[in-house]
Amino acid sequence: MRVLRRGDGGPAVAEVRSTLAALGLLPPAQGVLESGQFDQGMENAVRTFQQQRGLITDGLIGPATYRALRDATHQLGGRPLAYMVSAPITGDDVVTLQERLLELGYDAGRPNGVFGAQTEAALRNFQRDYGLTIDGICGPETVRALRQLSPRARGGRPVLLREQERVRRSGPRLRGKRIVIDPGHGGADLGVSVRGVNESDLMWDLARRLEGRMVATGMEALLSRGPDQCPEEADRAQFANEAGADLVLSLHCDANRSPYAQGVASFHFGTGNGAWSTLGEAMAGLIQRELAMRTGLRDCGAHPKTWEMLRLTRCTAVRIEIGYLTNDDDRRRLSDPAFRDIVAEGIVVAVKRLYLLGENDQPTGSFTFADVLAHELAKAE
Numbered sequence: 001m002r003v004l005r006r007g008d009g010g011p012a013v014a015e016v017r018s019t020l021a022a023l024g025l026l027p028p029a030q031g032v033l034e035s036g037q038f039d040q041g042m043e044n045a046v047r048t049f050q051q052q053r054g055l056i057t058d059g060l061i062g063p064a065t066y067r068a069l070r071d072a073t074h075q076l077g078g079r080p081l082a083y084m085v086s087a088p089i090t091g092d093d094v095v096t097l098q099e100r101l102l103e104l105g106y107d108a109g110r111p112n113g114v115f116g117a118q119t120e121a122a123l124r125n126f127q128r129d130y131g132l133t134i135d136g137i138c139g140p141e142t143v144r145a146l147r148q149l150s151p152r153a154r155g156g157r158p159v160l161l162r163e164q165e166r167v168r169r170s171g172p173r174l175r176g177k178r179i180v181i182d183p184g185h186g187g188a189d190l191g192v193s194v195r196g197v198n199e200s201d202l203m204w205d206l207a208r209r210l211e212g213r214m215v216a217t218g219m220e221a222l223l224s225r226g227p228d229q230c231p232e233e234a235d236r237a238q239f240a241n242e243a244g245a246d247l248v249l250s251l252h253c254d255a256n257r258s259p260y261a262q263g264v265a266s267f268h269f270g271t272g273n274g275a276w277s278t279l280g281e282a283m284a285g286l287i288q289r290e291l292a293m294r295t296g297l298r299d300c301g302a303h304p305k306t307w308e309m310l311r312l313t314r315c316t317a318v319r320i321e322i323g324y325l326t327n328d329d330d331r332r333r334l335s336d337p338a339f340r341d342i343v344a345e346g347i348v349v350a351v352k353r354l355y356l357l358g359e360n361d362q363p364t365g366s367f368t369f370a371d372v373l374a375h376e377l378a379k380a381e
């Protein structure tokens with residue numbers, strides 16, 4: 001599809017306008033002329049929508065925003081939902097169904113808005129327990145039953161608690177942990193590129209440094225792409241799921257129109273209505289602490305997002321935006337291989353801390369890569 005922006009017009013714009021109006025983000029168009037115009041008011045509405053959805057707030061209608069708009073128009077009960085293996089159904093109605101099942105104690109997987117095999121299994125269990133037809137289809141009868149039932153327990157999100165329990169049970173050792181390192185962009189997609197310094201090259205190099213250290217501590221490190229490839233985000237997530245990863249780390253740099261914007265930020269899965277990866281948040285927080293302390297990069301904090309890599313991965317996933325290539329200081333630091341070694345060490349130590357879960361806690365920044373190796377060796381004896 002063509003990206004729509006302010007100044008554009010036509011039937012595609014009219015369709016998006018009417019969706020934004022239906023979502024209450026824009027007053028209904030006054031006449032045919034306005035209905036087909038992408039004006040400032042529409043751009044503001046698009047930005048508001050993007051912000052609500054954890055998308056990049058650029059005011060443009062690209063594929064991700066278009067898909068999110070389409071998803072947002074679906075409400076539970078508006079259409080039957082079922083597991084379509086070749087083209088899974090997505091939408092807000094699926095999120096509502098998943099959250100409702102989770103509240104009732106059925107493991108529908110992460111509430112990601114994609115009706116997959118796990119959602120179907122949870123729905124079938126629900127249908128069985130409540131004496132409904134066990135067809136795995138969320139039709140009128142099932143919707144009615146879901147509406148009538150009050151949740152057994154609020155606040156406990158079984159799937160996210162289970163994620164935490166799995167890590168706790170897997171123990172503090174790094175040996176045998178499978179980590180997918182996901183260097184952003186690649187191939188023709190350079191990512192942010194400033195004065196010959198490319199995000200894709202830097203993150204590929206950082207990924208290799210990280211991989212080396214992880215393998216040295218006994219972890220299994222897999223890269224989500226080759227040096228000259230740029231898989232889609234959904235394919236990278238699928239790669240991690242099929243590999244049975246314990247953890248996914250996506251590596252990116254940031255850019256900003258302002259040359260003063262600088263620093264490191266981390267992102268974990270989380271939605272505005274309370275679905276949250278506690279472990280993702282913990283991992284993002286640990287990475288922030290270690291990197292801010294070791295590198296001198298400004299600490300821009302850890303934040304919840306619903307980006308595809310965070311949403312579609314089944315394990316704990318964190319995306320790190322390491323420095324702004326549009327900032328002279330950050331770009332100079334990142335261009336130095338020794339600096340990238342420090343970043344790689346900080347990340348390995350943060351991963352080790354996640355699996356220690358507070359045990360053997362040493363002050364941030366003081367735990368070295370050598371300590372991590374020594375700890376692993378001690379555990380192996």
Ligand SMILES: [Zn+2]
Pocket residue numbers: 184185191192199252253
């Ligand atoms: Zn990037």
